[in-house]
Amino acid sequence: MNPPPFSLSPLGRRRQRQERLAQGVLAGMVLALVLPLLALVGYLLVKGAPLLSWSFLTTNPTQGMRAGGIWPALLGTIYLVVMALIVATPVGVLCAIYLNEYARETWLTRLIHLAVVNLAGVPSIVHALFGLGAFVLFAGLGRSILAASLTLAIMTLPVIITSTREALAAVPMAFREACWNVGASRWQTIRHVVLPNAVSGILTGVILQVSRTAGETAPIMFTGAVFYKKIAAGDLFAYSLRDQCMALSMHLYTVTTQVTNAPEALPYAIAVVLLVAVLAVNALAIALRVRLRTRKKW
């Protein structure tokens, strides 16, 4: 007897079962990654909510950091991130321009590429040791915002190089060729054609780095961040570059591990501020990238 039409053979049924099983298991794995993330963020928000207010952001900590706000830490983090990116962005972008626009495939280029990959892989605590040895002690900067942000700059450099390189590589070769053919030199081509077309991609990479840098703790612990420093509340220029500063990430570490009898909500509130700041900046970068992709004309 023939099997009825349009029904699967036993082998076909087994294959279908396998396919469904695989899909189910893989989807389950993704859910297992995504759900804890949402649950954790929600949990932190709920626990930290009672303390969150405008004055929490803009006042100094009081009573041995058990009460009051987080203003010095917030401002310190802003200083560190801005300084680090002011240093790292030009160097990183120029390095990427060299790798993508000038360098030919030689052993030297290969070596630079390897250096970038390894620089990205150096543990953050080793960056801290380097910052302490090179900037704090050797260069004589002392523990200061300057030393800490230089350390952070070297840490962010490889990622800026990689993302800028991708942005440059996304500019079609034909654009460059057209420009060379009307007599422009290599640098003129880069300046007037390649960079304008890549600038939003570069910007996205840099913005993503803002959020990574803001969360770093280990590299600044020994190079410029301190447990406590009182500054004028609400004054944006309260720190000078040779000062030590507080930082959000360091403050979270201090409050959770060193301060006894802190109110339970306090570390949650600090974590929420840090997390929301980081995720917001990240979301901004992602939104920029999505808009960019839809507007792209080639």
Next chain:
Amino acid sequence: MSETPLETLRRHRPRWDRVGERAVEGLIRLCGYSAILFVLGIFLFVFREGAPLLPKLDWGRVLLSPEWYPTSRMHVRYGVAAMIAGTLSVTALAMVLAVPFGLGAAIFVSEFCTGRVKETLKIVIELLAAIPSIVWGFIGLSVTNRLIQTYLPAPVGLNLFNAACLLALMSVPIIVSIGEDALKAVPDSYREAALALGATRWQTVYRVLLPAARHGLLAAVLLGVGRAIGETMAVLMATGHANQFPRSLFDPIRTLTATIAAELGETAVGSDHYRMLFVIGLMLFTITFIVNLLADLAVRGVRNKTG
């Protein structure tokens, strides 16, 4: 010989413009080389601080003894064996958790999803990567700590298992994004050929894509390993920081990175203890250097084959 119009054009550019261009190109070249300079710089400066101690160390004892008594008054001992065991065990356990989930998610995102779902998942995983390690550490200390104490037969919540879970969540995004790149790099003709033979999607993944992308997937795993070895703040807060060989999943441990972070602040600059922490830094630098080199070789293996 008359010059071509192109050459005329170039010759007529003002002198300052040409000099300026030379200068800019020099600067670009310099920045290009700077990456090498920084890697060498990191090694040199860490080495410089640790070097005076190196001849004084008994390496057999340092690498094999778990006895870490850097501030003992009678008999100072710098054994890092237990910390190496701690670093290795937490990394290994984290990878046992992260690799299946990471690669599974990479396969799901790359092969089973399309359009909006795919974009959303990629964004969520990217956001997962953005959570700072100090926040993970705090979560380990305050959330998973309590969960483990309540639901698992563990006397303390700050232990190997806790830290490994956090490290797994931290290294998954890297594994997913690099793994997805590796799968994307497999030519579509492979997929079409498998489809034409009547393979289901899972059969295509299992029999065709995984073997074809294995170098890239290996690189993804190695980069995850590198991230886990070098992680500092999360393991400092979630491992319990006890200098001992782990005997079970729920033993507190201590890692190389956490030791530096915890003790550097308390040492006097130039003391032996201070220099020993830089020696540990050198070890970490060397280990991650090797892991990253291997990952890079794995990726290059792919390029040479397909290219």
